[in-house]
Amino acid sequence: MNPELLLSALMVASTPILLAAIGELVVEKAGVLNLGVEGMMIVGAICGFAVAVETQNPYLGFLGGAAGAAALSMIFAFLTQVLLSNQVATGLALTLFGLGFSALIGQSYSGQKPPATHDLWIPLLRDIPFLGPVLFRHDLMVYVSLALVALVWAVLTRTRIGLVLRAVGENHDAAHALGYKVVRIRIAAIAFGGACAGLGGAYLSLVRVPQWTEGMTAGAGWIALAIVVFASWRPWRVLLGAYLFGGITVLQLNLQAAGASIPVEYLSMSPYLITILVLVIMSADRTRAAMNAPASLGRPFHAAA
Amino acid sequence: MKRRTLLASAAAAALIAGKVSAQDKVKVGFVLVGPKNDGGWSQHHYESAVKMKEHFGDAVELVVQESVPEGADAERVLTQMALAGTDLIFTTSFGYMDATANVAAKFPKVKFEHATGYKTAANMGNYSARFYEGRAVMGHIAGKMTKSNKIGYIASFPIPEVIRGINSTYIHAKKANPDVTISVVWLFTWFDPAKEADATQALIDQGVDVILAHTDSTAPLAKMKEHGGVYGFGQAADMAEYAPEPRISSIIDEWAPYYISQVQSVMDGTWEAKATWDGIAEGMVGIGEFSDVIPEDVRAEAEALKQSIIDKSYHPFTGPLNKQDGSPWLAEGEVADDGALAGLDFYVEGVTGDIPN
Structure with missing residues (x-):
């Protein structure tokens, strides 16, 4: 088995869930629980695919995917932030709606081939032995996803905007008393989460598979949601979780293909098992992990209440 | 007449009318494991169902439920269909077998047909196609087309149906090319395009250059097309959008003739629960056009193999064949009987790896 190819495939396989998870992390940090990630991802997958096919430009496709999913997330934002509907129920409804809606607009796109998303040409670095093929021969979106993790981390921990966002997530009444626009900030966070999920979905339909098939996310959104929780709402742990999950998924397929003498049952459950195990061990200190969950997560806010 | 009686009698009349027209029509239900446009297995069942509906026109009412998970959900969906007055229900995935049997026991007047399983009851038949005959032809082509002598097989669940396909592929690839080896990757899903694409990539990374898939989407072919220089086959559907390479x-699964004949027998009152297992000769398994990429002589060999299966002069499981552990299975010239094939749970000699439980 070739470790270069394996590690390189790991990055591609992990990117969709990483994108979706880092977006959801920001949403949850603002105190909103959006269970519609799966629905937003699949809408992103078809919007991205459709735009890319019509324009023959994969990058416009990614933008289209992000825009489509962000627009869908605005339905959620309107229902939960303005009409104060139950977030869990609305999120689940968003997933169901997204799956059906994407199937509807995707009717004419099955069997089509998207324009190729080429790898970036990074001179010198790409020629480093081992590290070159593993790290520096990917398409733009792989680096965008990594940059997003760094950006989210930096903004959340090092900037005033991040502090305000976290304050809104921890105690929206206090944040409101201090004069921050709780609802507006949350809507912005939801839109960001939607756009990230859309990018993840578009990455599935434009790079990882690459084609449009109804229901093609097949649960990736739920994995992203789980990774946010197991990463105890920390950006770098989200990266670790996503790469662990994606990595072990690819590794177990490669081990099977290479004919390793490990029973297949263990191999196929290993991505779920190991990802959960590692992240649970890392957050073993229960009091600290519990403190990390945004205190206002999932609670509706109304200025008059 | 008082207004109330008028309304009541109108309602009663409507009820009777509804009853009569419901009896005229045969209500046929289909339960699909994936979306009806997955490009493969479920789509072909759906299209065959639509052909059946077109054949009978207004005499048939068609009900389709797509993307039904195997297990408890299937039982709920089937119960609902039966309660809604469906006369004949086709359940089109192996994993629906127990759910179908349970619901069939509860609704003795409703007729059930389960695809690719082995259970029958007074009101539950099963039907399947001898896909392994098609796999034999594909296996021969795969053996001839591989340059690295490595072929790959993306497998879904470890059920006899899939294991037959792997064995048949390997036996005939090996006959065509004695140096060939087969790598099997189990996905434990019928439909997950991303996983199917990842498995394809993993096989390609291992040096495999011909890949057969026993999952439902076209994702493996999409990945092969992106990669280039790797050959694959349409599965369940022709998948001609990925031809010539x-x-x-x-x-190709050809279910329409079977669906038409079964619905006809329900109309005639002659339906009875039986087990149907048809192959290329009966028209239930179709072989898609050989692409020009395949050399002329290999195409001729594949065609000859197909003909010998059709005229029954050759059976894909003909001895001498040993089991994977080297113990003898079929003696020289001996042909596997249907019972043994229906419950096949071992690899033939030469296939590496273990079958998961």
Whole structure:
């Protein structure tokens, strides 16, 4: 088995869930629980695919995917932030709606081939032995996803905007008393989460598979949601979780293909098992992990209440 | 007449009318494991159902439920269909077998047909196609087309149906090319395009250059097309949108004639629960066009193999064949009987790896 190819495939396989998870992390940090990630991802997958096919430009496709999913997330934002509907129920409804809606607009796109998303040409670095093929021969979106993790981390921990966002997530009444626009900030966070999920979905339909098939996310959104929780709402742990999950998924397929003498049952459950195990061990200190969950997560806010 | 009686009698009349027209029509239900446009297995069942509906026109009412998970959900969906007055229900995935049997026991007047399983009851038949005959032809082509002598097989669940396909592929690839080896990757899903694409990539990374898939989407072919230089086959559907390469031929499920004949027998009152297992000769398994990418002589050999299966002069499981552990299975010239094939749970000699439980 070739470790270069394996590690390189790991990055591609992990990117969709990483994108979706880092977006959801920001949403949850603002105190909103959006269970519609799966629905937003699949809408992103078809919007991205459709735009890319019509324009023959994969990058416009990614933008289209992000825009489509962000627009869908605005339905959620309107229902939960303005009409104060139950977030869990609305999120689940968003997933169901997204799956059906994407199937509807995707009717004419099955069997089509998207324009190729080429790898970036990074001179010198790409020629480093081992590290070159593993790290520096990917398409733009792989680096965008990594940059997003760094950006989210930096903004959340090092900037005033991040502090305000976290304050809104921890105690929206206090944040409101201090004069921050709780609802507006949350809507912005939801839109960001939607756009990230859309990018993840578009990455599935434009790079990882690459084609449009109804229901093609097949649960990736739920994995992203789980990774946010197991990463105890920390950006770098989200990266670790996503790469662990994606990595072990690819590794177990490669081990099977290479004919390793490990029973297949263990191999196929290993991505779920190991990802959960590692992240649970890392957050073993229960009091600290519990403190990390945004205190206002999932609670509706109304200025008059 | 008082207004109330008028309304009541109108309602009663409507009820009777509804009853009569419901009896005239045969209500046929289909339960699909994936979306009805997955490009493969479920789509072909759906299209065959639509052909059946077109054949009978207004005499048939068609009900389709797509993307039904195997297990408890299936039982709920089937119960609902039966309660809604469906006369004949086709359940089109192996994993629906127990759910179908349970619901069939509860609704003795409703007729059930389960695809690719082995259970029957007074009101539950089963039907399947001898896909392994198609796999034999594909296996021969795969053996001839591989340059690295490595072929790959993306497998879904470890059920006899899938294991037959792997064995048949390997036996005939090996006959065509004694140096060939087969790598099997189990996905434990019928439909997950991302996983199917990842498995394809993993096989390609291992040096495999011909890949057969026993999952439902076209994702493996999409990945092969992106990669280039790798050949694959249409599975369940022709998948001609990926021809002439990477798709170089295909196994096509032809369910429509069977659906038409079964619905007809319900109309005639002659339906009875039986087990149907038809192959290329009966028209239930179709072989897609051989692409020009395949050399002329290999195409001729594949065609000859197909003909010998059709005229029954050759059976894909003909001895001498040993089991994977080297113990003898079929003696020289001996042909596997249907009972043994229906419950096949071992690899033939030469296939590496273990079958998961």
